[in-house]
Amino acid sequence: MPVVVGDIMKLLCSISEERKMKAAVKHSxxxxxxxxxxxxxxxxxxxxxxxxxxxxxxxxxxxxxxxxQFKPIPQILMELPPAEQQKLFNQATAIVRHLEWMDAVQLTTLVMGSEALQQQLLAMLVNYVTKELQAEVQYDD
Incomplete structure (x- = not known):
């Protein structure tokens, strides 16, 4: 099972998009x-x-x-340089390593079926955005 950075990034985008997450990266x-x-x-x-x-x-x-100044987190994630995407990839892979999947669609389906995995990935993502990007996270409910 080759683990691809793009698959993990798509998964994180899907999760943050579902929760309507935004971040203020500049000027806050x-x-x-x-x-x-x-x-x-x-x-x-x-x-x-x-x-x-x-x-x-x-x-x-x-x-x-x-x-x-708030931007959707999926947009921020896709604009990250490869080194930063790799950091996120490493952290997310540690959470989903026990899953068996072939592509981003299957991985996303598996994770969306587990509230516990979603919560772990969200916590990791919020921690990354606030600590590494020094941004404020906002949820549009």
Missing amino acids: GRGALVTGAVAFVGGLVGGPPGLAVGGAVGGLLGAWMTSG
Whole structure:
């Protein structure tokens, strides 16, 4: 049974697509920084009322800066460089190594039939996205 990186990537894409997972890869930290900075300046200039207004304005500005920055995780996975895909492949293969499958379709069918495997792969994927890509994961329910 040759294990192919593309099969594992398709599996991870299917799982994350089913859960409607997105990640903010860029600018989420910048949005938080702007929110805090505007609240700080508002507090310096206007005291407690300025802090409240600065926090509200900074929050809106930070939200505006990060809006549209969330990308679907399947898209992020397919855009990863080969070395990063290999990292994910190694981690996912450790979870599904006991399964016998011939192609990505069969592998996906087997995993989608097991809630336990889905949960293990999702946990691994969320951990990878948050730790390695330093991104925030969001579910669109």
